[in-house]
């Protein structure tokens with residue numbers, strides 16, 4: 001008797017969102033963008049990738065990488081589908097999305113990549129390094145952002161555009177509010193409010209951290225009080 005043929009259906013490829021950003025600090029605009037795209041595009045996961053050295057922000061002081069990384073970990077910890085990658089931080093040098101996508105694809109060969117950008121970043125995308133090669137590495141999803149036009153530059157195959165709930169929040173505004181002594185509660189996740197206060201981030205309006213010796217080394221005990229972290 002011939003055995004019946006058992007055909008295993010091909011495994012579904014993972015649909016992996018990538019939310020790149022400087023996250024100085026991460027705020028609810030970033031989190032809503034990732035959540036909305038994940039729902040609309042049926043993503044299995046979203047990896048947040050804090051930039052190492054964002055070359056288009058070289059005109060201003062950016063907070064130390066480990067602070068931005070740890071705030072991103074804190075902000076995403078409660079969502080089982082969100083994670084944080086250090087690829088841009090650990091690579092060193094200036095951060096280019098072409099490298100980000102190559103590194104993530106090497107780590108996750110099983111995944112189809114969806115790169116999430118706000119409308120302001122999308123407006124600038126034609127100035128990014130090796131932009132012509134980016135379209136073959138991921139599908140790009142541009143999301144609406146108050147004050148910015150959403151455009152796909154006619155690349156309707158490579159880029160999707162999506163309206164999301166308007167979150168008139170920026171990291172710049174959060175930093176300025178802290179420097180002016182205003183609250184950032186509910187603009188950023190609660191744990192990020194506490195982290196900013198613990199390390200005295202953004203108190204100096206020139207962008208330098210207020211307690212320069214408190215840059216945490218990873219791994220770090222989040223139970224340390226600021227004076228202990230100084231040692």
Ligand SMILES: Nc1ncnc2c1ncn2[C@@H]1O[C@H](COP(=O)(O)OP(=O)(O)OP(=O)(O)O)[C@@H](O)[C@H]1O
Nearest residue numbers: 021022023029117118119121145167169170171172
């Ligand atoms: N409120 C928002 N709504 C939609 N997308 C956003 C929003 N804020 C940021 N983004 C997108 O998130 C990504 C990372 O942004 P980034 O970390 O530079 O934050 P930012 O608020 O623009 O910072 P900064 O004010 O320091 O320039 C970019 O693609 C950006 O367009």
Ligand SMILES: O=C(O)c1ccc[n+]([C@@H]2O[C@H](COP(=O)([O-])O)[C@@H](O)[C@H]2O)c1
Nearest residue numbers: 020021022054056095096097098128129
């Ligand atoms: O590849 C580039 O040249 C490039 C130039 C500017 C920004 N990006 C990426 O766009 C994302 C948002 O950047 P930013 O500066 O708005 O935080 C982040 O992942 C950056 O690495 C990428």
